[in-house]
Amino acid sequence: MNQYPHPMSAVPNTPAPLGDDTSAPLGDGKLVVARVLVAEGNPATAEMVVLVLEHAGYQSMRTGTGRQVLAAAPQWHPDLVLLDLDLPDLPGPDVCRRLHQMVSAPILAVSTESDPEAAELAMACGASDYVRKPFRTMDLLSRIESRLAGSVLGG
Known part of the structure; x- marks a missing residue:
């Protein structure tokens, strides 16, 4: 499923199991996997997301606060950021704005908020x-794959 590589995440070229399309070969014989930075305030949810x-087939890094994700993003070079808007230390929209300025990776905002204005605010940020x-x-993985495909294609 993870077919959108990042050059900073090269791993030795080893045969993949039949039907596994979670990595892509580079010209130098290495395989790469997409990196997803997970910023999730709920430890149980964060653990579940990282396991999924x-x-x-994604490489992931977990953070639990806005300050942690803002510190990790420019150093880890994620291909996508999965951002909980309900982080314990900083307002989610502010974190989203700052992340958007720091990294070129798509940001997938996640929240328990059902108000349509919350989604509009996240997109505006x-x-x-x-x-x-x-x-x-499966819905989450589908959205991640779609965003990664869009970022590779320039969208």
Whole structure:
């Protein structure tokens, strides 16, 4: 599923299991996997998301606060940021705005907020997409894949 590589995430070229399209070969014989930076305030949700992402073939890094994700993003060079808008230390829209200025990766905003204005605010702050919690695992993975495809194609 993860077919959109990032040059900073090269791993040795090893044969993939049949039907596994979670990595792509580079010209130098290495495989790369997309990197997803997860900023999730709820530790149980964060653990579940990281497990799902890694099972789907993504490389992931977990942060639990706005300050942590803002510090990690420019150094880790994610291909996508999965941003909980309900972080414990900083307002989610502010974190989204700052992330959007720091990295070129698409930002997938996530929140329990059901008000349509929350999604509009997230998009106005630089999010590429908005997913309401609770979400189905396959829906989340589909949105991630779609955003990664859009970023590779320049969208």
